[in-house]
Amino acid sequence: MAKDFVDCKIDQDRMTDGKAVAAELRKGKRGGIPWSVFLKPDGTTIIDSDGPKGNIGCPIQPEEAAHFLEMVKMARVQLTDAEIVAIGKSLDDYAKGILEQRKRTREAASKKRAKRKSGK
Amino acid sequence: MNDARFPVPSLSIGRLSHLSAAVLLGCATLSQALPAQSPSADREVSQAKSVVTTKPAVPTAAQLLAKATLRAAKENKRVLVLEGSLEPADAVELQASLKRDRKLSRTILYEYELLARATKGKLELLILNAKGKEVARSAAEAFTKDGGIAQKKLDAWLQEHKAKPLHARKVLADALAFAKEHNKNVFVHLGAPW
Numbered sequence: 001m002a003k004d005f006v007d008c009k010i011d012q013d014r015m016t017d018g019k020a021v022a023a024e025l026r027k028g029k030r031g032g033i034p035w036s037v038f039l040k041p042d043g044t045t046i047i048d049s050d051g052p053k054g055n056i057g058c059p060i061q062p063e064e065a066a067h068f069l070e071m072v073k074m075a076r077v078q079l080t081d082a083e084i085v086a087i088g089k090s091l092d093d094y095a096k097g098i099l100e101q102r103k104r105t106r107e108a109a110s111k112k113r114a115k116r117k118s119g120k
Numbered sequence: 121m122n123d124a125r126f127p128v129p130s131l132s133i134g135r136l137s138h139l140s141a142a143v144l145l146g147c148a149t150l151s152q153a154l155p156a157q158s159p160s161a162d163r164e165v166s167q168a169k170s171v172v173t174t175k176p177a178v179p180t181a182a183q184l185l186a187k188a189t190l191r192a193a194k195e196n197k198r199v200l201v202l203e204g205s206l207e208p209a210d211a212v213e214l215q216a217s218l219k220r221d222r223k224l225s226r227t228i229l230y231e232y233e234l235l236a237r238a239t240k241g242k243l244e245l246l247i248l249n250a251k252g253k254e255v256a257r258s259a260a261e262a263f264t265k266d267g268g269i270a271q272k273k274l275d276a277w278l279q280e281h282k283a284k285p286l287h288a289r290k291v292l293a294d295a296l297a298f299a300k301e302h303n304k305n306v307f308v309h310l311g312a313p314w
Contacts, residue, residue: 007295009308010308010309014312015287016288021292035309040306041305
């Protein structure tokens, strides 16, 4: 990613004019965060994270990851197809880790509930 | 503008920041945060040598501080160090207040990387900038009141010494200028500390 892109985080809450800049980037469209966009150096939008089903946010689900990779493909400068496949693999590994973590959290909560119920 | 302005993606606790870190660095940065050996590798070693080596190395105080200042630099935050004896009741109460009190916990989440350093002597609060340089120091007892914590006074002190906020327009303009200079595009992500 660093080969083709400059990473820029806009913190809506902490940065001066953060919310105003966010609103300008989103062109008035409302929605949650995280939200992302690829820009050309002149500031024009190439593609944003609003996919067919809305903002993909943190792309964990397959359709979200697919849209994110589409974003990368549209915005790339020199990245090769093989490098984009590698980015997809990184994203996939990251998503698996998050989903496993969520599963463990759900299971722990479920066990806690069951324990509480049996104790009554 | 130099390369140091955009060295690596931000590594905040925000989900997308983690995502961009993982993708941009091919997970390299995140894997560095893990213990040097995976649990499965540990099992193999202990089976082969009959030596139990499953405990990951505990990071040293210097390593923890280095990580905290690195995170602070990337997020334009400061480091708050609780330094001194952490076990007396007032020290325990102070640590709990930083997490329990809504205003204090928000200030910590938004503006500081929190570290505790157990040493001998009375508890002190130390604020460091992202380069590790001391910005402010105060005895913890300055923030106690009637046996409890003077939350308003402590929050005012933390607010007084927080990092100056970055200007979103300048951050974006710098990124665009850097991209133009280096024939790249800009990946902008909107987020918040929470």
